[in-house]
Amino acid sequence: MTIQLSIPDFATARRTMIESQLRPEGVTDAGVLEAMATIPREQFVPEPSQQLAYGDRSLALGGGRFLAAPAVLGKLLTELAPVAGERALVIGGGTGYSAAVLSAMGCDVIVLENVAELGARARKLGVTVVEGGLAKGHAAGAPYDLILIDGAVEFLPDAIVDQMVDGGRLGTALIDRGLTRLIVGQKVAGAFGFLSIADAGVAPLPGFARSRPFTFER
Numbered sequence: 001m002t003i004q005l006s007i008p009d010f011a012t013a014r015r016t017m018i019e020s021q022l023r024p025e026g027v028t029d030a031g032v033l034e035a036m037a038t039i040p041r042e043q044f045v046p047e048p049s050q051q052l053a054y055g056d057r058s059l060a061l062g063g064g065r066f067l068a069a070p071a072v073l074g075k076l077l078t079e080l081a082p083v084a085g086e087r088a089l090v091i092g093g094g095t096g097y098s099a100a101v102l103s104a105m106g107c108d109v110i111v112l113e114n115v116a117e118l119g120a121r122a123r124k125l126g127v128t129v130v131e132g133g134l135a136k137g138h139a140a141g142a143p144y145d146l147i148l149i150d151g152a153v154e155f156l157p158d159a160i161v162d163q164m165v166d167g168g169r170l171g172t173a174l175i176d177r178g179l180t181r182l183i184v185g186q187k188v189a190g191a192f193g194f195l196s197i198a199d200a201g202v203a204p205l206p207g208f209a210r211s212r213p214f215t216f217e218r
Contacts, residue, residue: 010042013054017041017070021056025198027074029081035104036074043125044097058203061094063115066203068150068173072182073098076148076171079184079197082107086145091160092134092205096122098150103127107146112138114206135207137163144168151205152180161192170194173202 014037022033042053045067049059058066082088084106090099093111095118102109111129113119119129130138135157137147142163149160149172156170164170164187171184174194180202185194 008042008051010040010050010053014041017054021069021071022074025071025075027071027078029078031082031105032074032077032101035101036070038104039097039100041070041097044095044100044121058201061118063118064206065092065094065115065118066151067094067097068200068202072173072200072202073101075182075198075200076184077101077105080146080148080169080171082146087141087143088146088148089138089141089144089163090148090150091137092150093122093127093129093148094118094150096125096127096129098148099127100125102146102148110138110141133207134205135159139163146170148172149205149208151208152202153205153208154210155208156192157208161187164192166190173200175204 018037042050045053045059056069058068061067082105086107088102088107088109090111093099093113096111099109099111111127113129114134119131122129137160143165145165145168147170152173152175154175168187173180174183181196182198182200183194183196185192
């Protein structure tokens with residue numbers, strides 16, 4: 001007996017993602033919606049997870065890393081307001097989905113990745129990738145108009161802020177006292193300030209944990 005499996009309709013899944021996840025969460029920027037409706041998210045996750053690519057959840061990529069739920073990226077990009085021609089750095093870009101969306105919006109994008117297997121997958125999908133420690137940023141390609149840290153962090157290293165142009169924007173998820181919030185900020189006259197835009201469940205990136213104070217145990 002031959003069993004014929006149905007082929008997933010990813011185009012319909014993308015449209016459903018836009019209407020049932022992004023718009024209800026306040027993602028209304030036309031450029032963001034068009035890019036996320038165009039980029040085939042299923043290509044950026046492991047094959048066994050492709051049928052789940054458009055669900056409202058994070059997906060494991062391997063190496064302890066995750067692709068955040070679609071609304072997380074949609075909200076951050078809506079607030080960051082990328083402009084065609086801007087230079088962008090995606091830190092911890094994994095297999096390159098966020099970078100592909102930014103590229104579709106006309107940005108010149110570099111991904112910084114420290115897991116070689118993920119970086120190789122991103123390159124195969126046409127994403128420009130450099131390898132190195134995430135918390136150091138990529139000074140060789142600076143300055144950047146826009147930096148997206150693609151995961152949750154406990155602090156923002158000065159080295160990364162220093163790589164932004166004056167007026168540049170940064171978006172990420174910040175872990176603060178056990179809560180994770182999406183933040184977007186701007187560098188002005190050398191100083192960086194940010195606003196929280198929403199709570200979100202985002203997996204942490206390695207290398208961005210605060211040092212814990214040393215204590216003696218009795």
